[in-house]
Amino acid sequence: MKNERQTAQQALPLQGVRVIDYSHFLAGPYVGRCLAALGADVIKVERPGSGDAGRQHAWQIGEDGAYSGYFLQLNMGKRGLSVDVKDPRGQQLLQRLAASADVFIENYRPGALDRLGLGYDALSQINPGLIYCSISAYGHTGPDSHRAGFGLIAEAKSGIMQMVGTPGEAPPLLRISLGDMYTGIHAVAAINAALLGRERSGRGQHIDMALYDTLVSMHEYAVQCYHLSGGTELPQQTGHDMPNSTLYGVFRAKDADLVIAAQVDDAWKRFAGLLEAHGGPAGFGSDTRLHSSAGRNANREWILSVVKPWVAQRDVAEVLALLDGIGVPCAKVQRIDEVMADPQIQARGMIVEQEHPVLGKLRFPNLPFRFSDCDTRIDRVAPDLGADNADIARELGYSDEDITAMVREGVLFSSTPAQE
Structure with a gap:
């Protein structure tokens, strides 16, 4: 990886693209992390006080569990803004930010941001070129669009969960967030395609990603078998092998x-x-x-x-x-400690190291992007809550007096208010 940095000559592909990451937990933040690695200026927007719910997710580290490894992994490379969008001044600030942005990411239940004046219809009026990416369990159309859901729900609904496990037993949890991560990387692809399309049309658009849709799209075999058999071939749990692919x-073995x-x-x-x-x-x-x-x-x-x-x-x-x-x-079949020590993973640079100002050296899974002439590693650690409030507000034309007033009155919030 050192040689890659030394020989990198091209700018990162998304340099100059501004992204608003108004999302939480996993799918949306993962999209933001990927876009940051590709060079975008990603601004993580969080509510005052507790911020992204992912900040409370295990594994908690630091004094009194002040930091979440989950949050640190998914939000590296981003700047942090914490603003009360229920206050008209906070809503106006975020709308002004949207006017300057290329991409807006959100993963709330359909309709939630419309009520705050931050839905696609409202923001596209302000910025017709905005690429607005929504991620939800079921999407923004269809009879289930109003229902809440997580990756687990999509895994169960999609037919994937039913296919795994031992015959006669309840299927196991997949133990990785397949729905969120797979939907996330599809969203990255869709956003980049929309940015390219905007170069030709001059217009942005709404990207509507659903976890359920994405997992159904993963069926490379079961759906075709069902239809081509006239509806008679249904996947069965087979345990440790695949009856249609011997061996x-x-x-x-004796030891593993x-x-x-x-x-x-x-x-x-x-x-x-x-x-x-x-x-x-x-x-x-x-x-x-x-x-x-x-x-x-x-x-x-x-x-x-x-x-x-x-x-x-x-x-x-x-x-x-x-x-x-x-x-x-x-x-x-490797344990995670064996994966970390695997020479192939080390040679590919698949564990990224960051130096955190409080926690010291951190190690996280890297993204699998590999370019011949630019380096996508992220040095910037995930932001503290509201860490970049003042800088972002100044970029939007707010005076120091405006910023001080918004901080004093709780419109802007920071976990380190002395930095405002």
């Missing part, structure tokens, strides 16, 4: 678990030959019944009865060495 799944992907014909032939050469049944590698996907799927149970004990008799390292040696995709 593809999770296996338990690993995954094997030998579902492609050529990989299967190499895999089966290896097993036969290392204690598997005679003829296993040359059994032509198993040389096609259909044949392997038809004989799945027998194949598993051979492969499972073969793996179980060996350490993970031995299995991986054998399979890597013949080019069959495989990997250990």
Whole structure:
């Protein structure tokens, strides 16, 4: 990564783009973090007092748990503004900010910001070029648009949750916020496309992203199977492997678990030959019944009865060495501490380090953007609540007297008011 910084010559792609991040928790803040990494000036707008609810989310660190690792990770690279938009002066300030902005991000329930004069209709009158991105559980249209929801709700509704887990048991929680993150990165793509479109049309537009929509769009297999089968093929929980992709799944070795992907014909032939050469049944590698996907799927149970004990008799390292040696995709099921120590993750710079003025060195997952001629790492730590109130207000034409009055009367709020 050091060499990337030394050789970077181009400006970041979104340099000069101003973004208002009026969002909370995960999907919206993630979009803002991505746009900041791409060079945008992202202004995190929060309510006075408690700010973004993500500030109270685990893991809490610092004196009396004053900082949230969750918030720090999702809001790095941004400037901070805390303003009371229920006060007419605060609403006016934010509208003036919107007039200067290129992008507005929000993830409140549809209609919530309309009531504050901060919906798309109101702000697009002020700034016709504004790209306004809304993220919600169900979107701004349809019979469920009024309903509250989180990623968990979309995961359940989308059919994804029903497909995972052990047959006969309730499906497990996915343990990562798939709906929020996947919707977030789709929003990043849509915003960039809208910015490009604005270059031609001169007009902004409203982007309406729904967690439910995004997860339904992820079905690369189940929806087509259902329709092409005339509605007879429904996904079933299969536990540790995929019946329609033999051999593809999770296996338990002596000391840990690993995954094997030998579902492609050529990989299967190499895999089966290896097993036969290392204690598997005679003829296993040359059994032509198993040389096609259909044949392997038809004989799945027998194949598993051979492969499972073969793996179980060996350490993970031995299995991986054998399979890597013949080019069959495989990997250990790693714990998070193993991920952090993985040389591949280190080589790719996927853990970003920041120096926080209070907390010292912080380490977070990096974004996966890689450009040949610019560096997207973020040095700026997530802002304290209202940390940049005065600078932002001055940029909008407010005098020091105006700012002092708004601070005194609670229109502008900072967790470090001495900095105003």
